[in-house]
Amino acid sequence: MRVSVVITAYNSEAFVAEAISSVLEQTHPVDEIVVVDDGSTDHTRDIVESFSQRGVRYTYQENRGPGAARNCGIRETSGELLAFLDADDVWLKDKVESQCDFLAAHPEVALVSGFAWWWNVKEDRRFISGEVPKSMTSLRRDILVYNKIGNPSRVMLRRSVLADVGVFNEDIRWGQDWDLWIRIVTHYNATILPKPVIVYRWHEKNLSHTRRWERLYSYWNVSRHAIQANQSVSQQPVLMLRSWSLFAYRRANYMIREKGPRWRAIIYAAAAFFAYPMDMGRRKFKTLVHALVGDRFFESGRRFIRSRLRARGSA
Structure with missing residues (x-):
């Protein structure tokens, strides 16, 4: 099956070359690469066009958001398998091979994701993020x-499912990827490979x-x-209680990180923990x-x- 890659970029001159290179260096070659520039005002275009001799195509659109940029890339490509990459992320070398092999061996699966290495650039801190669902029933519920599937850079899917469930909802500014994953998982099988497939950069301009x-x-x-x-x-x-608890947990963390009013952080953190401690209970308690x-x-x-833990370990 042919693999099409859609890279979305917005003022990504600092990262886009590394993103493109991570696709070109895959152990399983891809069939086409399209970079959709979502209205950049920096040198993104010049950098992308320097890869034109290696088959990378450049497409520009006025700034309409990441969902519209991915939809543009979907229209510009034709492979049976679609993979996405945000310009500030990087694929690990066997990402395409692992996901192609899985989809070839499991024709009943429409979407495959994987874990991510999260890299906090400012603090130079790295950790792995991801969780394998216990079953399709639990995935459809959770x-x-x-967003248990993760960001688009982690995903490969069959183009054919989009004819049934639709593409990215361009009216949703934040979470349009999650919205699409929900529609796919509601009607089709999906899975998450228990291995990192990308490096996700967490930086100030993200x-x-x-x-x-x-x-x-x-x-x-x-x-x-x-x-x-x-x-x-x-x-x-x-489910609404779980959703609100997670919202409150995230808001408490942002309050702490941004040095917001401490009393508000306490209220949101307490509400998150006591409303539904069964989801991420330790994290909510720590917050x-x-x-x-x-x-x-x-x-x-x-x-x-x-x-104390280090001292105990060396004892």
């Missing part, structure tokens, strides 16, 4: 509450981490609407403690615990 409050509310709206559309009335209250004691005492406590 994805209504949070689109996903600007205008944070709008982003949080948009994510919450995606979840609420999906729960209402896909679950029976009897199932909705618990509540952080909000209660403040940055100074929280960091001192973490350093003390780590030193």
Whole structure:
């Protein structure tokens, strides 16, 4: 099956060359690469066009958001398999091979994702993010509450499913990828490979981490609407509670990170933990403690615990 890659870029001159190179260096070659420039005002175009001799195509559109850019790339490509890459992310070398092999061996699966290495550029901190669903039933339930599939850079899907469920909803500014995954998972099988397939950069200019409050509310709206559309009335209250608890948890973390009013961080952290401690209970409790004691005492406590654990390990 032919593999088409859609790379979306917006003012990505610092990252786009590395993103393109990570596709070209795959252990399983892809068949076409299209970079959709979503209205960049920097040197993104010049950098992308320097790869034209290697088969990379450049397409420009006025700034309409990442969903519209991905839809443009879908229209510009023809492969049976579609993979996406944000210009500030990087694929690991066997991403395409792993996902192509899985889809070839499992024709009943329409979408495959994987884990991600998250890289906090400012703090130079890395960790793996991802979770394998216990079953399709649990995935169909959990994805209504949070984006278990992950960002588009982690995904490969069969183009044929888009004729049934549609493409990215361009009216959703934040979470249009999650909205599409929900529609796919509702009607088709999907899976998450238990291995990292990308490096996700977390940096100050990252689109996903600007205008944070709008982003949080948009994510919450995606979840609420999906729960209402896909679950029976009897199932909705618990899922709505889970969704709101996650919203409150994220808001508390943003309050802490942005040095917002401490009392608000405490309220949101407490609400998140006590509303639904069964989801990410340890993380929610840690956020509540952080909000209660403040940055100074929280960091001192973490350093003390780590030193005790290291001492115990060397004993």
